[in-house]
Amino acid sequence: MGRVLNFNSITLRLSVMFAMSAIILLAGTGIFLYRFLEHELMRRDHEELIGKVDLYRHLLSAVDSEEQVVDTPNMFRDVIIGHPHLSLALLDRRGNILLSATDWKPPKELLENPVEVDAEPSRATMSMPTPDQPYHAIAAWGALGGNHTNKVLIALALNIDEAQSLLMRYRQTLLITLLFSVITAASLALIIARRGLRPLHAMAETASEISASHLQKRLSVADAPAELKELAVAFNSMLARLHNSFARLSDFSSDLAHELRTPINNLMGQTQVALSRQRNAEEYRAVLESNLEEYERLARMIRDMLFLAQADNAQSDNAQEPMHRELLNLRAELDKIAEFYQMAADERGVSIITNGSGAIIADRILVQRAIGNLISNALQHSPPNSEVHAIFSSTDETVELRVSNHGQGIPDKHLEKIFDRFYRITNSRSRTDTGSGLGLAIVKSIMELHGGRVSVESQANQLTIFTLHFPKTAPSVTTYTA
Ligand SMILES: Nc1ncnc2c1ncn2[C@@H]1O[C@H](COP(=O)(O)OP(=O)(O)OP(=O)(O)O)[C@@H](O)[C@H]1O
Ligand SMILES: [Mg+2]
Structure with a gap:
């Protein structure tokens, strides 16, 4: 946990991405719920107004004339007592106020398009709040005494203060919750990412313990999570290859020392014997000749x-001497070599038989x-x-x-x-040795070096067969005629 956060770290990137997703999700949900609440509040207000219009129409049907309305104001005001956010005005057909509660004067625009006496009030006929008039309002005709020709205009308004303050409190709570959630999400993300990446650190720790002298150490594949298994396997096989190369390299140097020791010891022994007493020219000559053989053997080995x-160098990328590739008639080359070894073969009474052809x-x-x-x-x-x-043979x-x-x-x-x-x-x-x-x-x-390989098969006291497999790399090879 004590590790310092690096900007180029998977832990940090994962945490940031996780926290961002959490924020987007939470903010999205919050905004959606806010809109839903806002809409629901408006619907509730509209339905309350529609209900009140119905109620006033009912009351008006029990009254015969405008005078009676003016005379019995309490009958109408009682309806909105206890509803401080509601305002009422009843007007006659010329637009004069017969009665109003809370001294509200309905604006002209509201009165221009009232709901007809025989039409039902609906949410579509509602006037929406503006900065000057912060209320939902509706105007509808109500028939006096059930007589459609004698009517009074009902104007009702519902203040949006209450809804507004509810929404404001909701916004504040949402913001605070969101802030806390962001902090919590970010901390959780950090903990989760660090936990998730723990196997990676464990791997790095094991890897850091591996050195040239401890190449036999391996990463544990069984314990590695699925995503890291492939890496662990690849890493282990790289270690195995390195181990192999190192072992071969150290074998090689001890072999080399061993191989050089024998001829040098021979040379030293012969020279010491020769020097041990006075010798004639003939004897020195014999020693030198015998030494020459050892020198030749040494020179051949060094070459x-x-x-x-x-060749090793050429296989790695920094080859010093490029290969001189050319189109070869293999049979011709083979025959030249056979001729070269003819004498050695004759000495043994062995015959070299060549056959087939090929070009590469x-x-x-x-x-x-x-x-x-x-x-x-x-x-x-x-x-x-x-x-x-x-014998040569060809495949495709x-x-x-x-x-x-x-x-x-x-x-x-x-x-x-x-x-x-x-x-x-x-x-x-x-x-011979x-x-x-x-x-x-x-x-x-x-x-x-030629992209091919050599294989061997051998049966005791029967045939030993070495096979060189050359790839046919260039298309021109196939058109070559020997
Ligand atoms: N045709 C063969 N039949 C039986 N044994 C073989 C044959 N070719 C190679 N070997 C065995 O493989 C060993 C390695 O062969 P390799 O050619 O590498 O070395 P070498 O012939 O002993 O020495 P160099 O070729 O360097 O002079 C030989 O010591 C020999 O025992
Ligand atoms: Mg050999």
């Missing part, structure tokens, strides 16, 4: 890592590298006198290259990790 770092827009050097890495792996893990197949949306070889295969538990950096399957039966475990990571990176 591969640089490549991966650049891609970076030539990168595609060659990806295919080359797969072929080199396949050759390394093929038994002697076997075949490595590299993709061009696929399947590189398959016979061999021991890759156990399931390794399948999803072999694309990780530095991941190798250490196997006593594997013939010269690789650094970056080859497939590079293939994966290259495929991602």
Whole structure:
């Protein structure tokens, strides 16, 4: 509750909107009721006047002449005794006042259009109050002794003071009530909004406890209100991704240190042994040659890592080196690579068989590298006198290259990790352990750069198949003929 209100706050906006709605609703209701009361009061006044006209007509029917009216004034005045807001005047046909109560002089306009002797008085014949004449009034002829030719003009007025003061009191009460309601509504709105937003603060609090070293913390989705569930789920999955990336990053640096240690230790050991005593030129040469191998291995690893770092960079928006995309005849590229590896294959007695065709827009050097890495792996893990197949096939949306070889295969538990950096399957039966475990990571990176992917399937002691899935992005690809 101690939080300071900020103008850019949901709490404040909700409170203001809530309070405004309450005010509009209350004021609307108040105004409606006020109008209703005003109308009802007027109707009551009009009906009272009509009733009094009827009464005076009745009294006049019992009187025979104007003189008799003048002689029996009390009979007429009695009717309005106790009604201080009512005024009466009885006039003869020439407009002379025969009798009046409260010394009221009816205005000329009122007398110009009286209700005829045989017509019923109605609300339509009423004259409305004006600032000079603050009363409702009516004028109607009344027959003397039931004789329609002998008549007296009845003028009646009803003062609006009483109604006015009632309405004024109502207005004052309404205003005070409204003021209180506004204050109450605003305070209630503030409390409700703050309560409603409490889960959001709780979430923010949990979120603020999360740091790089506490990435395993999660927002509670079960406790979150429906509106915030989606946010909590999205936030949690972002945390999971961050956690993953962080874990991979720290694995990567420890792997890197580990990978660098072996060749450096070898180099150091060989150099120390060589220096331990006097040696001839031939022996030094042998040491240097052996060192060169380690240097080459190190250089290759550094080059591969640089490549991966650049590929990561290219995938983020601040790519330094753009890719050189061009239309590639994939079969031609594959055949070039097969030729390149022919010697290594011959040494093992393995033949490389290529087939199919395909065309995509891609970076030539990168595609060659990806295919080359797969072929080199396949050759390394093929038994002697076997075949490595590299075959293209196309669907409407993709061009696929399947590189398959016979061999021991890759156990399931390794399948999803072999694309990780530095991941190798250490196997006593594997013939070579010269690789650094970056080859497939590079293939994966290259495929991602091209909007494609790489997949693998492997059966123990049968086929291991790596498939590159290239998307056909440009329409011109389909019209390309090899
Ligand atoms: N065709 C294959 N058959 C069986 N195992 C394979 C095949 N291709 C890759 N592997 C396994 O996957 C692991 C990772 O391969 P990757 O190409 O990433 O690394 P590497 O070949 O050991 O080193 P590098 O390619 O960097 O020289 C290898 O150690 C190997 O055990
Ligand atoms: Mg490899």
